[in-house]
Amino acid sequence: MSGMANLEELDRRLAEKWISGIWRIPAGARPGDPKTKIQPHLWKWADIHDALLQAKDQIKPERGQAERRTIRLVNPGAKDTEMTSHTLLFAFQLIQPGEVAPPHRHTMSAIRFILQGKGAYTNVDSQKMVMEDGDLILTPRWAWHEHAHEGAEPMIWIDGLDVPFIQSLQVISFEPFPGERMPLSEPRYDTSAYGLARPVTGDNDKPNPPLHYRWKDIYPALKKLAEGEPNAYDGYAMEYVNPLTGGPTLPTLSCGIQLLKPGQRTQSHRHTSTVLYHAFRGRGTTVIGGQEFKWEQGDNFVVPLWHWHEHANTAASEDAILFSMNDAPVLKPFGLYREEAGQPQMGL
Ligand code: GTQ
Ligand code: FE2
Numbered sequence: 001m002s003g004m005a006n007l008e009e010l011d012r013r014l015a016e017k018w019i020s021g022i023w024r025i026p027a028g029a030r031p032g033d034p035k036t037k038i039q040p041h042l043w044k045w046a047d048i049h050d051a052l053l054q055a056k057d058q059i060k061p062e063r064g065q066a067e068r069r070t071i072r073l074v075n076p077g078a079k080d081t082e083m084t085s086h087t088l089l090f091a092f093q094l095i096q097p098g099e100v101a102p103p104h105r106h107t108m109s110a111i112r113f114i115l116q117g118k119g120a121y122t123n124v125d126s127q128k129m130v131m132e133d134g135d136l137i138l139t140p141r142w143a144w145h146e147h148a149h150e151g152a153e154p155m156i157w158i159d160g161l162d163v164p165f166i167q168s169l170q171v172i173s174f175e176p177f178p179g180e181r182m183p184l185s186e187p188r189y190d191t192s193a194y195g196l197a198r199p200v201t202g203d204n205d206k207p208n209p210p211l212h213y214r215w216k217d218i219y220p221a222l223k224k225l226a227e228g229e230p231n232a233y234d235g236y237a238m239e240y241v242n243p244l245t246g247g248p249t250l251p252t253l254s255c256g257i258q259l260l261k262p263g264q265r266t267q268s269h270r271h272t273s274t275v276l277y278h279a280f281r282g283r284g285t286t287v288i289g290g291q292e293f294k295w296e297q298g299d300n301f302v303v304p305l306w307h308w309h310e311h312a313n314t315a316a317s318e319d320a321i322l323f324s325m326n327d328a329p330v331l332k333p334f335g336l337y338r339e340e341a342g343q344p345q346m347g348l
Pocket of ligand 2: 104105106110145
């Protein structure tokens with residue numbers, strides 16, 4: 001018998017016993033650089049908005065049904081999971097006046113970034129947070145939450161979640177609230193000013209309280225930042241921090257907001273974190289791995305890990321503002337976050 005036949009025979013016998021030799025892994029399957037299945041991609045606002053309007057009358061946010069009227073951005077490289085990246089999900093939610101998206105909790109953490117409308121609120125852990133354009137609201141893991149709409153026009157926001165990461169750890173739990181509505185407590189603290197002043201008893205032992213970062217506070221801070229020197233790779237950029245730790249927005253995901261002045265371009269870099277972007281204001285171009293993506297208000301795109309990328313505001317007189325969410329918090333504690341500066345790719 002030849003040596004090859006012997007090896008095949010060995011592999012077959014091992015497989016019967018649920019054992020496998022490392023020699024079966026081709027040498028080429030060990031890349032020198034991080035490799036991801038996630039593809040650079042851009043989703044147009046018109047398509048997202050159309051999808052929500054089409055779902056508006058057919059889907060109700062009812063208990064036992066979908067519970068939420070949301071649509072998600074599916075990365076072409078993640079057709080199996082229908083997620084936006086291997087770690088993160090961007091979904092868009094629409095709620096109609098008078099509707100209640102029923103209360104539940106889950107091991108996934110969520111953020112809401114508000115895009116359109118007036119008069120809805122989210123109740124997280126019995127704290128009422130009224131939603132306004134540009135606000136960022138946190139729903140930490142396992143916190144009870146419901147959404148309700150007391151206004152007169154449909155409201156739309158982004159749901160950012162860590163679903164695929166939590167799924168990869170196989171620790172998804174979901175629980176409906178025992179009751180039709182959650183209680184609303186008297187305000188226990190100011191969810192916007194928690195980092196500056198918080199109660200000395202009760203809630204201050206929670207590592208991730210529900211927090212509300214209001215656009216009316218963030219935007220002036222961003223404009224103030226833009227009076228100084230920009231970051232080479234991100235322009236005038238801020239992170240939404242956990243005021244208790246100075247660390248990331250939530251343990252599994254972090255959010256950012258960045259401004260690019262008219263004509264401003266950033267330098268190219270890459271990192272092992274993956275970033276989902278939403279063009280909140282203005283328009284521009286982002287080059288990702290040599291591919292140009294033109295965006296305007298409402299569009300969304302993903303920068304997969306280890307892909308070179310650079311941004312440009314292509315408008316003559318309007319600021320561009322990008323909201324983003326990244327998975328760096330699940331890399332950094334294990335020393336897996338790396339970044340590199342690169343050469344310009346943009347042929348603008
Ligand atoms: O609003 O609670 O997009 O639980 C996905 C799962 C939104 C929500 C989503 C959710 C929610
Ligand atoms: Fe939820």
